[in-house]
Amino acid sequence: MDAIVNKSGNKPARERQNGIDRAIEILDALLRTHTPTTVGDLAKQIGAPRSTLYSITNRLIEAGILEQVGDEGTVYFGQTAHLYGRAYADANPLHRRCREALDRLAMQTTATAQLCALRGNKYVVVDTRDGSGVFRITTDIGVEVPIPWTASGRLLLDHMSAAEILDFIPDEDFTLPDGRVVEANTFVADIARARAEGSCMTNGLSDRFTCCLAAPIRDRRGLAVATLCFIVPVDSAPERKRELLDRLIESARELSDQ
């Protein structure tokens, strides 16, 4: 028999939750909404008693992981969270090298360069360098986006079979922001092609004005662990797109360890 599951679909919803689980739910809720939130709102969002959340947020505030924002009742990530994150970014060799690559790419091309990866069954931007050009439709770092909306997503799934892919992605994620639907078969074919070509380009997919260019960074086993990606206007010259894509492919290959 199936256990009752909550809306995130992966955790059994017990009536009494662990404090650490609650704390993680709080942090993830803040990452999702990407905006300072009141404790009451948090309680509503994650379906927890307010009294519990007050005691946990207070403890997290005391530790500096959360901070009271402005002077009205909302909380958001604090300085300590920033320090933890920097410790990660500085210690992770791949991440360090990727940051340097982003700097180079954004500098040389004036386009917006991003480092992208999976987080669960969603796509997230892990780091960005905003290009010096005016064009910047930039997804916020850490905000989860449905995989089929992105060029990078097609590369990040290229180790999976068709069945695994369709099982992995929630049905609703195939619907684009403007209501169009990505056909499952088309999507699987896209992935196969991206794998064969070692890169992926999408035009006007998640956004009508945006072209995304992406190349995979692979670990020693060939698994795409992240992607480098450029965001440019969809009406950029084909030659420019090609040139940018080639740069991405080269940088991403240098970052791969195989």
Place this chain on the structure above:
Amino acid sequence: MDAIVNKSGNKPARERQNGIDRAIEILDALLRTHTPTTVGDLAKQIGAPRSTLYSITNRLIEAGILEQVGDEGTVYFGQTAHLYGRAYADANPLHRRCREALDRLAMQTTATAQLCALRGNKYVVVDTRDGSGVFRITTDIGVEVPIPWTASGRLLLDHMSAAEILDFIPDEDFTLPDGRVVEANTFVADIARARAEGSCMTNGLSDRFTCCLAAPIRDRRGLAVATLCFIVPVDSAPERKRELLDRLIESARELSDQ
């Protein structure tokens, strides 16, 4: 009567600890050591049962806040921690503006520019731009340093009375890495002077070869919430130090809101 206190000196040491407190202890221990650590070591450092730490670290790993590093038994911060930290840094207006200021300062001067603040009764580097020059004795981001070792520390305490200052700083923190001791009176006088001058310079203090230059960023009430700081060789020309200091003072004033 005094409760039993653990070595960090501020938390009552109960025999049975809260899971969230344990989790925070784990994260702070990793930030302190600034290196991937085994669960057993963590347990030793924070004085907790191994069985407890295994269950908590596993939960944190599952959430992506921690990651298993390499393939041998150690854990460190994970990608999710990075995302939390970026969310903080992107949302915090002061922090955003400081990052831009650091970029400018490091670029224009080729010196290492840092953003510093207090964390409890210690000094920490919150962000750095390593200068293009060869000279870089850089404190790692997030690592706690005794306040009397730093120029910034003198500015960050300039709202306190002499008594408050001496009460705030642990006695052992007045001993420099090379064994010399900062006299309490001298330190208090340093702070008064730093406040009067609106900046602080130290030569060969925490490190024999380093000169630290710092200027305060103040909130509307005049409290120094952070500092901008340059790290240069102690034998740099006095005129250069003066010029760098003036740049810091100007940038820091622009970032202050008063």
Place this chain on the structure above:
DNA sequence: CACTTTTGTCCTTTATAGTGGACATTATTC
């Protein structure tokens, strides 16, 4: 103004998470 909603705190109850040990397995050390 009355009325609703939200906020922050406090209290009691009870399911359960943290503890401390035991245990079989690897790693180290000498």
Place this chain on the structure above:
DNA sequence: GAATAATGTCCACTATAAAGGACAAAAGTG
């Protein structure tokens, strides 16, 4: 190769933390 230490997992016990509600005060709302 024996001896020691560290690793990861499991279990039973009970102090305690999450829950769920109650409450006054503040903030919106009409």
